[in-house]
Amino acid sequence: MRPFKYTRATDPNGAASAVGANPQAKFLAGGTNILDLMKEDVERPNELVDLTRLKLAEIKETGGGISIGALATNTDTANHPLIRRDYPLLTQAIVAGASGQLRNMATNGGNLMQRTRCQYFYDTAMPCNKREPGSGCGALEGLNRMHAILGWSDSCVATYPGDMATALYALDALVRLRSVDGRDRTLPVNEFHRLPGDTPQRDNNLEHGELIVAIELPKSNFAGNSYYLKVRDRASYAFALVAVAAALELDGSNIKQARVVLGGVAHKPWRSEEAEAALAGKSASEESFRAAADLALRDAKPLAHNAYKVELAKRAIVRALMCASKLA
Ligand SMILES: Cc1cc2nc3c(=O)[nH]c(=O)nc-3n(C[C@H](O)[C@H](O)[C@H](O)COP(=O)(O)OP(=O)(O)OC[C@H]3O[C@@H](n4cnc5c(N)ncnc54)[C@H](O)[C@@H]3O)c2cc1C
Ligand code: SF4
Structure with missing residues (x-):
């Protein structure tokens, strides 16, 4: 060091x-x-x-929604009674990540900012455009079983590894930032992370020195019907091969609105607005879930070693929506 x-x-x-x-x-x-x-x-x-030492760990109600301090730990966030009651999807996603000890230390701000787990990024003997722009991408033609199937570029095929953010995308969270000049700005979470394009060294849209101060969750109608499914190599202490944050607002069996967000498949959590639009107005059923899953993966472009993720993601979407709607 x-x-x-x-x-x-x-x-x-x-x-x-x-x-x-x-x-x-x-x-x-x-x-x-x-x-x-x-x-x-x-x-x-x-x-x-x-x-x-900053006093940014508070979790509090804010006119219908909830504000979660950037310095609140993952454990305190997942266990908070307001989060468990109104945003159980977030609790499920957080506890699917890492281990109890890590979640006791990990903060929400740091969690959003965590970097890829691409093995070539960690190995300084290998080329990596994210670590050293212009050096090449070791994973593109290398071992890419864990890598992206959506939204990748020839510069970088890495995935964003976090679980918490995948749920935050489904919950339409906002990220409150403090700028270097002391001003605040708010970024919708789905504009927080970036696709790699030709600047994979930039994981997100923060300026240097911008501080995450809080995550704001608007009032949610998804509390009764949401589910976080994480598929991984081990039952604990492993990053997602594929994850799904699924949320439904139901009127009887009719879907008023839906959220389908994939983790482990792209450089950022991958929200499928096509799948969500296809579900709206339909009856909750395995058939409508399968059609939505096909749409969500329509543009998938697997690499040499991760074609399995396409079918896995489709099945995971169906399973997560079945659990969210309590059909499974
Ligand atoms: C063995 C292991 C397994 C793991 N498994 C999972 C998993 O399955 N799922 C998962 O989601 N995560 C997993 N993680 C990642 C873990 O969740 C993150 O390391 C953790 O959330 C990071 O939070 P931190 O507070 O420790 O951040 P730090 O390590 O302190 O910081 C991380 C980055 O965030 C920046 N940063 C921190 N706070 C702020 C802020 N308020 N504003 C702006 N920038 C900030 C730092 O500068 C740094 O660049 C795992 C980690 C380990 C070590
Ligand atoms: S996938 Fe991205 S992080 Fe991994 S080696 Fe290629 S450029 Fe680096």
């Missing part, structure tokens, strides 16, 4: 301006991702600005 300067932030504006003033600085929250990447020499910040 390379030497770095440690700075302890005492307020959000100070944290944002400290990182904003140094192009090589990064925030430190739970440290469960950034410190691993520093130990592997993948990330090389010369300064870490510690956020853990």
Whole structure:
């Protein structure tokens, strides 16, 4: 690990301006991702600005919705009675991730910002456009069983690995940011992460130094009929091969509105508005779920080792929607 300067932030504006003033600085929250990447020499910040003393861990009701502090831990978020009651999809997604010990340390802001688990990204002996722009992509013609089937480019075929964000996309969350100049802006979560295009080094649309202060969840009509399904190699401590956040608003068996978001298949959680539109107005049934799943994967382009993900994703969508509608 390379030497770095440690700075302890005492307020959000100070944290944002400290990182904003140094192009090589990064925030430190739970440290469960950034410190691993520093130990592997993948990330090389010369300064870490510690956020853990900031008072940004509150989870509170806000005029129908809920605001979740960026520094709230994954464990406290998943266990919070308001989240369990009104957004059980989020609780399910969070507890599907990592392990109990990691969730006790991991914060919501850090979770949104976590980087890909592509093995070539972690291996500094291999080419990787995300780690070193212009060096090539080791995974494109390499071992790509875990990689993307949607939205990838020749520059990068990595997937975004997080579970929590996949549920947040289905819940239409907003991310509140504090800019380096002290102003706030709000980004819909589905505009937070990026597809790789020809700039895979950029995972998301934050400016350098922008601080996530909170995640805001609008009032949800999905609490009664939602389900997070994660398919992985091991029952715990493994990233998704495919995940599905499914949510339905039902009137009897009639679907008023639907959300279908895939994890583990693209550089960002992949919301299928086509599948959602196809479900609206239909009766909840295995047949309508299968038709929606086919639409969601219509544009899938598997790589040499991950064609299995196309059928797996379709089946996972059907299964998640069956569970959400309580037909399974
Ligand atoms: C063995 C292992 C297994 C895991 N399995 C899963 C899994 O199955 N599913 C899953 O979803 N995750 C999994 N994770 C990832 C884990 O959830 C993340 O490492 C964690 O959520 C990151 O949060 P943190 O607070 O520790 O972030 P840190 O490591 O402190 O920071 C991560 C990044 O976020 C930035 N950052 C932190 N806070 C902010 C903020 N408020 N504003 C702006 N930037 C910020 C940091 O600068 C850094 O770049 C796993 C991790 C490990 C080590
Ligand atoms: S898929 Fe992306 S992260 Fe992985 S080696 Fe290629 S460029 Fe790097």
